[in-house]
Amino acid sequence: MSRIQANLLLTLIALIWGSAFVAQSHGMQELGPMMFTGLRFLVGALVVLPLAWREWNYLAGRQLALNRDDGLKILGLGMLLTLGAAMQQIGIKYTTVTNAGFLTALYVPLVPVLGWLLLRQLPHWSVWPGALACLVGAFLLSGAQSLEIGLGDSWVIASALPWGLHVLLIGRVADRMAAPFLVACGQFFVCGLLALIWGLLFEPFSGAGIQAAATPILYTGILSVGVAFTAQVVAQRYAHAADAAIVLSSETLFAALFGYWLMGDRLAPAGLAGCALILGSLLVVQLLPLLQPAKTSSEVLPIK
Template identity: 70%
Template sequence: MTRLNANLLLIAIALIWGSAFVAQSQGMADVGPMTFTGVRFLIGALVVSPLMWREWRALKARRLALNRDDGAKILGLGLLLTMGAAMQQIGLLHTTVTNAGFLTALYVPLVPLLSWLLLREPPHWSVWPAASGSLIGTYLLSGAHGLSINVGDIWVMASALPWAVHVLLVGRVADKMSAPFLVAGGQFMVCGLVSLGWAGVTEPITWSGLEAAAWPIVYTGVLSVGVAFTAQVIAQRYAQAPDAAIILSSETLFAAAFGYLLMGDRLGSTGLLGCALIFACLLLVQLAPMIRQMRRWARA
């Protein structure tokens, strides 16, 4: 897969994720956030299971079967996925689809920062103003109605950290193992089982509730998890983590569009300014290094 094809695939993923915010919000009218998260990720694991089995057999035939260290890495990715998905889902109980979409994208400036801290890869200068501008934009967006950040906004903002670590590591893990489907499905199973265990302790789980929320759960389970998250693992083998982060951040725009069309979300001037500032920072953190590289090529 070429880098261009990987980037186009990431845009398609962002579109699916942006639309999924609406389904995630609507589904919780009938089930709790952890129940919703657990069931949809297990559905995603079921969707990708035939490809997992095929990949497992191919690796075994080549005597490249996964070992305990590989299993530990998949477990770690699954726990990161659980934290990010759970915090985001809980936040959607108390905030709008539009806010959740933009606040989730705060993981984008975190990716190069964490790459520096964890992998010793120094960030471009643009990361610092982008991170600061994102925080200001977050305040403006969350405070669009009375300049106060509600509990839902805080949950979604907190989810940015595990999302960032996940984006940073998932492509590397899948590439080293040469097993993108096993990595994808394995992390889905971990997330689904942990979330359902959490739900069993904190939420009532009823068959009638699952039936009522069936369509949002199936939509997000099949498309958002089974298709989009699996495609992310594949695409990030061919795209650098900061590049992937900025492209995936376009889910914020898709979330706002779907929230406007399907749920009647509206923002005042302060909220719109916050959205614009966040998106400008997301572009800065990616485009500034590219412009510098292009200038070097022009001088050569």
Template identity: 70%
Template sequence: MSRIQANLLLTLVALVWGSAFVAQSQGMADVGPLLFTGVRFLIGAFVVLPLAVLEWRRVGRQDRPLQRRDGWQIAGLGVLMTLGAAMQQIGIQYTSVTNAGFLTAVYVPLVPVLAWLLLGQIAHWSVWPAAAGCLAGAFLLSGAHELNVGLGDLWVAGSAIPWAVHVLMVGRWADRMGAPFLVACGQFAVCGVLSLAAAFVMEPVRWAGLQAAAWPIAYTGVLSVGIAFTAQVVAQRYAHAADAAIILSAETLFAAAFGYALMGERLSTTGLVGCGLMLACVLLVQLVPLVGTLRRRQILTTQSN
């Protein structure tokens, strides 16, 4: 898979995640956020399980079974997913949705910074203006005019750290193991079990609520987790982590589009400007490296002739 193909697959992932916001909004009316998260991630794990089993057998036949370190890394990805979701949800209880939507986007510029600090990776120059533009676009899209930082805001901003580390490491570890489906299934299972355990401690768990939220849970579990998160793991084996963070932030755009189409939500002029800015940044980070690659190929072709 080429880098461009991987970026396009990540764009499709962002599209699916954006559509899932509608289902998540509907499902929250009947169950708590931790219960919703736990059940849908376990469903996602079962969706990927057949592919993970086949991959496990393939790895065994190739005489390169996964090591204990691989298991710990998969578990670590699941813990990062759980921390990101839990911290975000705690913060949302004490802050506005507007503030939460903006502060969650902090992970976008955080990824290239962490890649540089932790891994010594230097991102393409286009990543930095694109990351800043995505953050500004998310601010405009949220409709915020002022941001009064409180305890809830700090929780949501803090959730950007585990999400950024997850985006940074998931493709790297999956590529080293050569087992993206095992990685996906394992991290889903860990996140699902941890979230479900927390739900039994912190939330009312009622069968009637699960039945009422069955369709939203099934939609997000199969599509958003089972298919989209797995596609993220596959695509990030070939995409730069900083590119992935910017492209995946387009879920905000798609969420606004689905909210407009399915729930009658309308954006202000400022929100539309934010959408346009984020879209331009997503295109920037995909097209600028491509133009550079095509120019280099053209120069090499001219020199060879």
């Protein structure tokens, strides 16, 4: 695969992730947020399962099968994924697709900050002004006239913490296990099962509701969770790290475009300024460290 082909594939991934916000919003017209989250992640787990099974056989044939400790790590990742996905999904119920797309991306500058706090990894200097600019952008995007931020925006902003922790840890876990598809499938299954159990216990649902929401469930489960993650793993083997950072950040723009086109989202000048601040900060935080020749990056970027 050429670099251009890899970049085109990454663009398709960003488009899928951006459009998934619309599907997530439509899905909750019939189902509660936890029920919808559970079903879509279980579908995603089934999509990745053949690759995970092949990886399992490969490792077992070389006496490298995963052990109990590996299983506990996957369980922990799945629980973080559940928190992030659930908070985001609840937030989407009360805010616009455009806001959700941009506010979800707040985890990007949060990851190096968490790395500094938890792992003592000194972040690039650009993280600090980038994080501050993201906070200002989030305030402007929320449309708040005071220091109060809307309920939906608050949930999405809160989801940045578990998303950030998940991104910080998943690369370390997957690298040590040398089993990215097993880790992905396992965490998707844990997330889907936990969310589904919560939905069954505490949310109203019906067979007719699940059937009515089948298209959003399948779209987000097959494409956003299953296909996009797998394609990301492939594309980033051939794409330059700087290319991947820029292209995948366009997810926020695609979310805004689909929100404008399909959901009727409209932004005031302050909201547009907030979007610009967040997007600019994402690019600065991701790209400036890559300009240092001594440092390269081949890590898989966050799963959506």
